[in-house]
Amino acid sequence: MTTPELDGEERARVEEITAMLPHFEKSRGNLIPILQSIQEKHAYLSGAAMEMVAEHLSISPSEVYGVATFYNQFRFHPPGKHQFKVCLGTACHVAGGDIILENFVRKLGIKDGETTPDREYSIERVACVGCCALAPVAVIDDTVEGHIQPSRVEGIFVQFQVERERQEREKAERESGE
C-alpha cells in the first residue's frame, strides 16, 4: 500500500485503525463490524481505511468497497459538524417530509448526502427512524425531533447561530480575562 503525504489528522486516523484492527479476528464475518467501528470513530470510511481493512482480512480492496457501498449506513465523505437526517418514511412522506428536506437543501445550498464546504453542516435522507407517530421527523445531530414544521428549519439554524456566537463571545471573554 502506498501512502501519499498525510496531514496530521489523517495520520492520527490511520494510527487509530492500525491499533484497532488486531482486536478483530481475521474472519470475513468481521468485515461489517470492523467497518462499523471505524465509522463510529471517524464518522466516515476513507479510501485508506478500507484498504487497511482489506489487508487485514486478506481480501481485495474492491471487495471491501463493494460491501461498504451496498449498505446505506456507510459514508465515504466526512460529515459536517452538525448533521441533519430527514426521515422520509411513509408516515413522514404523507405528512410532508419532502418539504422539510427541501427546506434544508435550499437553506444550505447542498443536496442530500452532501456536506457544506466549511464542514459545518451535512444533510442526509433516511428511510425511517421508527418514530412514525410523530411525523414528520428529523434527527438533528443525535436528537430526534418530531412534528417538525417547515419554519422550524429556519429556527434550527438560528439556534446554532446563537450557540456559536455565545461560544465565541465566551471564548473572547476568557481570553481577555486571562
Next chain:
Amino acid sequence: MSRVDIKKRFAPILREATRRTEEKKTDGIPTIYIVMSTCGLASGAAETKQAFEEALSHKSIEARIVPVGCLGHCYAEPLVVIDHPTSGLPPICYHQVSAARAQVLVKSYLEKGDPVFKYVLGATEENDLIPAVMDFPRFNLEQRLVMEQCGRIDPNDIYQSVAEGGYGGLVKALGSAPEEVIAEIETSGLRGRGGAGFPAGRKWRLARGAGPGEKIVICNADEGDPGAYMDRTILESNPHQLLEGLAICAYAIGANQAHVYVRAEYPLAVKTIQQAIKSGEQLSLLGSSILGTSFNLEVIVFQGSGAFVCGEETALIHSIEGKRGMPQHRPPYPVEKGLWERPTVVNNVKTLSCVPSIINRGAEWFRSIGTEKSPGTAIFSVVGNVIHPGLVEIAMGTSLRTLIFDVCGGIPKKKSFKAVQIGGPSGGCLPESFLDTPIDFDSLTEAGAMMGSGGMVVMDENSCMVDVSRYFLDFTQKESCGKCTFCRIGTRHLLNILDRITKGEGREEDLGLLETLSKDIKSGSLCGLGKTAPNPVLTSLKYFLDEYEAHVREKRCPALKCRALTAFYIDLEKCARGCDVCVGCCPVEAIFTTTGRKKAIDQELCVKCGECMVVCPPEYDALEKVSPPELAPIIERSPEKK
C-alpha cells in the same frame, strides 16, 4: 437433568425477583415510571426525567424513578405512570408530561396529595375514584399478548421480567424433550410474523431434522419497512421475552448459537438487547450450561447496516457472513443450508416473542385467540392520519374498521378516510370498501395487500394515491440489490413513469404500461422484494384508477398533493389589509404586497411548501390551494419590487 432439578435452579432467581417486587409494594415509597423508548425520548422524556429528579431533590421527597419501555400510545408521549401507594389512589397514568408538568406533579401530587386531574389519562387499575384506562377503546379493544409487559417493566432489570413470569417458559421447555416443544408450537398454529406467515413449528421441525451437526437460530429484527417500528419497541421494552423465545427455539432445534440481527439505526434497541443478554448470562439463563443443564447458548448481536433487502432471510444470512446482502435462490432453504452452511432457523422478533407464552399457557390457549388459520394476535404500528397513532395489538380477525375507527379514533380534522396502506413497500392500498376485511394473513393477501411486518399508514382525502405509489417505488428502486434485471431496471422504469404522471407529463399509454411492467417484475424477480415491489402500483391502479386518469388526462391532482400540479393563491376578498404573517414565514420571499396592502403570491418563486396556509389566521383563512395550477388567478408583481 430432571424437571425438578431445573426448577430448583430457577427457584432462587424467582425468589429474588418476588422479594424485590414485594419490597417495592410495601415500603410506601412512590414509584414514577417514565416511558423512555425512542419515541418517548423524541417527545422529550429525557427532559421530563431530569425535571422529576430535580424537583424531587429540591423538595427532598423520596421516590423511585423507573425508566420503562413503550406502552404503544405514541400520541400521548411522554407518558408517565405514578404509583403513590400512601395516597390511597391507584397508579395513575399521565399524558404529555413535559418538564413543567413534571414539576407540577411532584409539587401537587407527591407533596400535597392532589393528583392534578387535568393531566390524568386514567388509572391503570380498576377502582372507584378515577376512570381506568381500561375503559377506553384504545385500551380495551386491544388484546395484548406479545406487548403485555411493554411499558410496565424496566427493560434493563431482568428481575422485573422474571417477576412477571419471564423465563418460566424456558424452565418448562428445558424440562421437556425438544420434540415436545416443537409439537407444542406446531399445535399452536403459530405463523411467522415477518410477513409471509410460514408455520413456525414446521420450520423448527425441518431444521431439527436437517441432519446432525450444529444448528443456528437467527432473530430477524431488521425492520426496514418505512412506517413500522414494532420490532424496535419490543426490543426496547421487553428484550427478555424475545431472548426467552430465542433460547426455547435454540433448545428445540438443537442450536448452540443465536444471532440477533438488529438495524444499526436503532441504537437504543441495540444497547438494550446487549444489556439484556449480559444479565441473562449472569443468571445462567443464557450462556453456557443454562440452569445447570447441558444446553449452551451463545447469543450474538449483529448490527445490520441499513439495507431493506436484508429483511429477506438469505440476504440477511449473506450480510452476517460479511458479504453484500443479496438474496439467493431457494431451495436450498436456510433450514437446510443457512448461515455458514449450517441449518438455520430465521424467525421474526414477534414470532419468537410469542413462544414463551405458548409454552407457558399451552397451545390450546393460543389457538383460542384469533382465527382458525391465523391464531394469536397481530401488532400494527398505525400511523398517518389517525387521531391516536401508535402500536396496537389486536386479535387476528379484527376488522380494519374496528382497528382504524374504534381503536385508533378515526381520521382527525373531520376529514374523510381514503385508503389504508398495509405492509409497507410490499403491500397495497385498500379503499373504504375493504374496511370490513378481517385482519389475518390470508384475507389481506386476497385483498391485494399483505400482512407484512405490520406497518399501517392511514390516509385521508388529502393523500394522493399516485404520489404514494411513486414514493414506494422510489424506495424499492433504491433498495433493489440489483441481482435480477426485472427488479433492478423494471422498478426504475416504473418510477420514471410515475414521476412523469405526478408532474403532469403522463401519457395515455402509461396506465397500461404500468400494469404490464408490474406483472413482468413480479414474475421476473427472485426474492420477496422484487415479487412484491409493484404491489402498491397494482392495488392503487385497481382501486383508484380515477386518480391516475385525472393526473394523465386533466393534469390535475384531485387530492391537491402533487406539487407540480397544484398552486397556492391568496383570496383578495378574504385577505386582511395590512396583515403580513405569511410574508415572514415564506422561505423564498414569494409573497408580496399588492393593491390595498393585501398580499399575493409570486407563482414563479413559490415552492409550494404550504407554510403560508398554516400560518394564515383562521379568521381570514385567505389561502387557497388549487389543481391544476392554471386555476390560480395571476397577480403580477410590480417590476421594482422584484
